Amino acid sequence: MANHVLLDNISHKDLKVITTRGANWGDNISCATVFPSEFAKVQANQPIVFRKHPQTGQFEALALFGFENGENLLLNEQGELQLSYLPLSMQRQPFLIGQQTQYNNGIPEQSLVVHIDLDSPRISTHDGEAIFLEHGGNSEYLNHIAQVLNALHQEHQTINLFFERLLSVNLLEAFSIEYADKNGEKVTVSGFYTINQQVLNGLTAEQLKQLQQQGDLQAIYMVLASMEHIPHLLNKKWAQQ
Amino acid sequence: MFAAAPIKECQASSIADLKVFLAEQTEPLVIRGLCVDWPQVMAAKQSSKNALDYLLGLANNAPVRSFSSQAIHQGRYFYNADFSGLNFSQHADNLVSVLQKLARSITQTDSDSLYMGSTAVEYCAPGFSVKNPLTVTDYNCLTSLWVGNHSQIAAHYDNADNLACVAAGKRTFTLLPTDQVNNLYVGPLEFTPAGQAVSLVDFNNPDFNRFPRFKEAIAKTQSATLGPGDAIYIPALWWHQVSATSPFNVLVNYWWRQAPEYLANPFDAMLHSMLAIKDLPNEHKQKWQQLFNHYVFADDVDLASHVAEPAQGILADIDELTARKIRQLLLQKLNR
Numbered sequence: 001m002a003n004h005v006l007l008d009n010i011s012h013k014d015l016k017v018i019t020t021r022g023a024n025w026g027d028n029i030s031c032a033t034v035f036p037s038e039f040a041k042v043q044a045n046q047p048i049v050f051r052k053h054p055q056t057g058q059f060e061a062l063a064l065f066g067f068e069n070g071e072n073l074l075l076n077e078q079g080e081l082q083l084s085y086l087p088l089s090m091q092r093q094p095f096l097i098g099q100q101t102q103y104n105n106g107i108p109e110q111s112l113v114v115h116i117d118l119d120s121p122r123i124s125t126h127d128g129e130a131i132f133l134e135h136g137g138n139s140e141y142l143n144h145i146a147q148v149l150n151a152l153h154q155e156h157q158t159i160n161l162f163f164e165r166l167l168s169v170n171l172l173e174a175f176s177i178e179y180a181d182k183n184g185e186k187v188t189v190s191g192f193y194t195i196n197q198q199v200l201n202g203l204t205a206e207q208l209k210q211l212q213q214q215g216d217l218q219a220i221y222m223v224l225a226s227m228e229h230i231p232h233l234l235n236k237k238w239a240q241q
Numbered sequence: 242m243f244a245a246a247p248i249k250e251c252q253a254s255s256i257a258d259l260k261v262f263l264a265e266q267t268e269p270l271v272i273r274g275l276c277v278d279w280p281q282v283m284a285a286k287q288s289s290k291n292a293l294d295y296l297l298g299l300a301n302n303a304p305v306r307s308f309s310s311q312a313i314h315q316g317r318y319f320y321n322a323d324f325s326g327l328n329f330s331q332h333a334d335n336l337v338s339v340l341q342k343l344a345r346s347i348t349q350t351d352s353d354s355l356y357m358g359s360t361a362v363e364y365c366a367p368g369f370s371v372k373n374p375l376t377v378t379d380y381n382c383l384t385s386l387w388v389g390n391h392s393q394i395a396a397h398y399d400n401a402d403n404l405a406c407v408a409a410g411k412r413t414f415t416l417l418p419t420d421q422v423n424n425l426y427v428g429p430l431e432f433t434p435a436g437q438a439v440s441l442v443d444f445n446n447p448d449f450n451r452f453p454r455f456k457e458a459i460a461k462t463q464s465a466t467l468g469p470g471d472a473i474y475i476p477a478l479w480w481h482q483v484s485a486t487s488p489f490n491v492l493v494n495y496w497w498r499q500a501p502e503y504l505a506n507p508f509d510a511m512l513h514s515m516l517a518i519k520d521l522p523n524e525h526k527q528k529w530q531q532l533f534n535h536y537v538f539a540d541d542v543d544l545a546s547h548v549a550e551p552a553q554g555i556l557a558d559i560d561e562l563t564a565r566k567i568r569q570l571l572l573q574k575l576n577r
Binding site: 133134137138 | 365
């Protein structure tokens with residue numbers, strides 16, 4: 001499925017990347033990973049939910065687009081996806097961050113390098129954004145991707161601590177979403193977590209102050225506000241059935 | 242090996258102030274007995290094993306890079322036969338494990354070559370520099386450790402001035418002035434065995450059919466063999482081949498650049514000049530040579546005083562601010 005290689009300006013000199021979003025380009029996805037620094041922008045349009053990553057068991061935050069695998073209820077009739085804010089984890093596609101060891105007077109140092117998924121449907125030689133300039137320099141687009149990858153790398157370093165802080169004051173609670181399918185059968189989508197509002201309301205001034213100083217308090221309220229989008233998303237599902 | 246002239250030498254006891262003395266040197270010089278009072282050197286004078294044990298007492302487990310090369314290559318760290326890669330392998334290692342492997346190799350004959358080159362000494366053997374001290378310059382100085390059994394590093398140059406001290410074993414240094422570049426048949430600039438371009442000539446077994454001009458280089462060659470406690474000053478940009486010949490060898494070296502940190506790397510400038518000028522028509526190249534001579538190389542040209550001071554920019558003596566501006570400008574211009 002995926003064919004990740006180190007990006008270089010010789011093997012990949014003529015490659016372009018289609019940045020249009022839509023089902024044709026792999027956006028028939030039911031969720032995207034998001035990070036606390038993005039919550040304010042994401043909550044304006046999608047629910048933010050937490051879940052444990054199926055492989056690592058670590059908590060992660062997701063912007064929810066649908067309720068079944070591959071279901072994106074935000075795609076329009078032409079299959080296009082128009083989001084007012086595109087999460088970093090989607091902006092980065094089809095690039096990934098890689099690490100490379102370099103030695104500085106014998107001392108190993110990790111440096112970040114850009115990998116590309118050559119099997120991504122976004123890769124093209126005629127459409128989209130050029131990765132490299134005519135003579136091999138980095139395009140503005142590649143500079144932007146480098147910033148996105150760097151931001152994601154920073155977020156990955158700190159996301160576990162964010163959830164540890166929420167867990168330390170018991171702010172996470174499990175929840176599930178229920179709806180009736182087109183045959184009237186009840187469907188339960190479980191495994192989600194969100195902020196426990198009761199616990200939040202019962203926190204001491206000192207606990208709230210700590211959350212506020214860590215920058216978590218705003219993220220917490222953004223998650224709570226974003227829950228209002230779940231009924232909207234369910235309505236879209238109803239409308240499609 | 243051909244006969245080379247001896248490198249000029251002196252006794253450490255004749256030097257009053259090493260810093261002042263080194264700052265005055267412009268040619269290679271062997272300083273005998275400079276580090277004889279180092280405990281590392283005193284251990285080495287007893288036996289290889291004592292030398293190894295002394296260093297093992299300071300070594301830590303910090304990740305380092307070690308190299309090994311099969312016995313058939315006789316310690317010559319080089320390209321493979323068709324230049325598609327190198328003739329040695331690299332390992333994620335640490336100094337303790339390197340020394341343990343070397344301890345086993347001491348007792349073997351015909352062993353593979355094992356080598357840890359140029360690693361910040363305080364990073365892999367904390368306290369070494371305090372116990373084995375030497376002050377060589379007031380410039381920012383990189384102190385590095387080199388440990389291994391037999392090895393032969395092909396002739397190359399470094400950007401920095403270098404004082405190399407043999408702390409255990411024996412090392413032979415073979416030096417040539419920078420201007421011998423054309424007689425040394427230097428290999429690729431971008432793909433190198435250890436960061437610096439190397440002469441493709443095997444000094445121990447020169448192939449004069451492939452490298453006929455090397456005969457002319459021989460007349461300019463100087464050589465010296467150093468034992469524990471001896472040191473050699475290698476000025477920046479002098480070609481040097483270094484062979485370690487004992488079962489256990491330790492070198493400590495000091496690199497310093499007589500230039501502020503904010504200046505750019507001259508090798509990068511040369512590479513960019515090759516990209517920009519090397520393949521131009523000859524008449525253009527000659528004119529660029531005149532401009533380079535004027536702006537870069539001439540020491541007696543007044544570049545700036547006819548320009549109003551605030552507008553002099555890089556024409557004036559370069560300070561940190563000017564360096565920052567020019568670096569940013571070059572980054573933008575290079576990206577095309």
